[in-house]
Amino acid sequence: MEDSSRVSERGAGWACQKIGTFEKLRPNQSTFTWLRPTTLWRSRNEILARWLGDPSPQVRRRWVAAQRERGADPGFRVPVAAGEEFSFLVLGDTGEGDASQYAVVPGMLKIGQGTSFAIIASDVIYPTGSGNEYCDKFFRPYKDYPAPIYAVPGNHDWYDGLGGFMRVFCDAPPLALQRQGFRPSLPGLRGLLWKKPDPIDETALAKARELRGLPAQRGQYERRGRRDRDGRWAVQPGPYWVLDTGRLLIVGIDTGIDGTLDREQGEWLRRVSSEPLPKILITGKPIYVNNAHHPCPIEGGGTVDDVVRDPANRYVAVIGGDVHNYQRYPIRVDDRTIQYVVSGGGGAFTHATHTIPRVDVGGVEEDEFRCYPLRGDSLSFYSLLYSRRLHLRGLYVTPEEGVALMSRQIGNVPPRPASNLRLTARMRWAARMLGGWPMPFHLPVGRFFHRWISELSDWDTPPFFKNFLHLSVVGDSLRIRCYAATGCLLQEIDPPLEDEVEIPL
Template identity: 70%
Template sequence: MVDVGRAAERGRELSSRISEEGAGWACAQIGTFKELRPNAETFTWLSPRTVWRSRNEVLAGLFGDPSGQVRARWVAAQRERGVDSAFRIPMDVGPEFSFLVLGDTGEGDASQYAVVPGMLKLGADTDFAVIASDVIYPTGSGNEYDDKFFRPYQDYRAPIYAVPGNHDWYDGLGGFMRVFCDAPALKAEREGFRLSPAGLRGLLWRRPEKIDEAGLAGARERRALPEQQAVQPAPYWAMETPGLLIVGVDTGIRGTIDREQAGWLREVSRDPRPKVLITGKPIYTRNEYKPSALEDGGTIDDIVTDPAHNYVAAIGGDVHNYQRFPITAGGRTIQYIVAGGSGAFMHATHTTPRVTVGGIDEGDYRCYPLRGDSLSFYSKLYSERLRMRWLYLTPAESAALMSRRIGVTPVRDGPPVRVTRRMRWAARILGGWPMPFRLPVGRIFHRYLSELSDWDTPPFFKSFLHISVTPQALRIRCFAATGCLPQEIEPPLEDEVEISLL
């Protein structure tokens, strides 16, 4: 049995908020995760082939996102197969239970496998896990699930459910539906070319791969134990537990919720139980408010903030780090969480300005990695790749720079650091300070090209959520995975919040 409370107490003392060592900067020994990897191949976004295979994101932005129409076909096919039309998943748990949330997992390389040891240790007694967004990179292919899903989580002895992300949709959701819903492929639709945005999109659109059924059957053997089995009814669903409803929604490629799913979400949300939303796109991220639009009007957040619906938290993937925004709405506080840090490359946090979105104060905002650690790592990355040693900023220098920019006291204690002209210029170029020109770490880069900053050596600044539920409260803990052995043995606790359910 694992005492997560005691592990959290120890992890709080070992976190990046306490020391540079807790962030993984003094990484003298790589963790045991390297022994779990099937090979030494490194997933890279620097490959033109990988970028070309992922072209559907750009095409959906230019010519329209077809996710809604395809999702409707999947949903209709599932109903024809006789699944519960309300897409509810009855969970065999008691009034007290716990589960894990992993976000944006499936690169299949070191940054994904580095999360596994801590997840297995602290998740040993959890009842299930949920993957929030992008189970498989780069295109959600059903032929890539072995090393990117079944192998890394083969020793997790509980069911795993998921909501798809944009990359899972690049394969028309075929791999996701086969693995998580046990659904056969949709019949191909053939259309003649039309001189229209949809016609141009169809001309260039990447088609789903045919799944190697024998290979997939072999991969499934890695998670063949009875207690590991899970079949969900659709890409969106509602998990029923005695005192909590966990609602998963599918945001497709661009984040819009189709009319049928929106109607389902409104109906499910009328259930009087407290609710947690798990979504492929976060509602708050950086200093921005990005509620997914509903095709028939309004947004997901209109549903979440309605006091009658009793949502207490909304957890989204897609952005590859951890952030928490305690937003007051209708006289109550809802915890909005970004939890996309469980496997893919890390999105920078140092480009986030002083947080004021949703009426909260910077002091209430939490993120991992800390902005200073994010700036220091990007400086290390670019100083090595560009062979510009002057660009490197130590963690202490970066913390001082970000503290001055945001206007807060540095999180970690330490001797004062004198900010020099060289440091300021480096920070400007790396996006830690406003500047017309900077290396690609900013908003536009993160939207389209941030994968080019992927790396495969610690510290990784990965994370996962451990959520424990009682009739009285829900506790969300964010644990870190740096890829270094000390943090693998005792995962640092980077954030914790308790939410009343009464």
């Protein structure tokens, strides 16, 4: 770890002399916006699912049945000829198509050299997963990544009934019911208001696909000359899958809108998990996040975490998106340690880490926990946004003050060396206003901020505090590395290594 946010403010990207080259990759300067009335109206399925129930399990069953009908592998297995030693990338929550997504690309290409494939975990396309938005939010940003990309959907991909996701990743034609917007199957108000999936402009999609049209980018199936019954090339069998590398199974699950598994997927997961190879789980929703445990229920009983913890199943790590930052919880299960990772910082606006309390979940101790951005940088980042927006200079805390304030509050070893700073009443007030120190209410810095306030912040200057993962199987171990993308040229040239863990296989 040469220079990173744990070493210096420069490593965190605070001393950004020059903006990165990612600006040149962007198709236009438009910023993704949640505040447009059309965006909000298109996102209404999010509210409907929350209030009136999540229809994704029943719709997923139809997609899966249709894929089987088309001749997809019955075990949803993807053979990957990666060799004894190999590496791959994992990115979470990518698809906003704006500066913060493109800022990840140069570092990802650099660190991703020689990787066999990449995986996107959750929210490939914001706001509603539309098949018409893949050009600038998927194909263009990753056009120079030379290997296949697999994905598990996030809640946002489901707001389109998964139509865009299934079309792009699985080459699936629309479901008959999808053409009717699932309305006949959704009773009452939800059926009436539920947004229909976007009809896909196939000509535009075919043109967009050319951006990642090389055989090596399209996947193993093509090289092996395997087609499905319709004679189409198939890259990914469905919304959930298992990548069989021969050495390690990488199991991807689809947690839909509200973070649960349908019965059929649960049965498949249990079956796949009982195979003898060591495994990593990739999920749309993390099992441990923000010092809380979300075991992910399976319809009919049991949870995904029960499957992960069963020693016979040999899971060594779980990686989930959904929350737009990086967190790692080494959880001891009997005599083993399972690494539970959140990695949702692959593109969309950063969620705060300074609101994560002193970590004690699942027996993890605070000083074993890792996050990026550091809580102090997260506090400073949000204080800068709000102090500018509200014209309140006193609300700003410097990165150094941020680290000192958060280490005092959390009671941990300061994650970055800091001078002996005296905390003033003004600094403590700012930390309270921003949710870093206890107070009954504070300014929004989580999901609510992302939806409603990030738009007002004109945040187009680094550091962005984005992250991606590089995983490698070397010898008898698996190494997970978290790299930062700040948007600064310095960290594009040499992406900071923010965290690293080695797991014996």
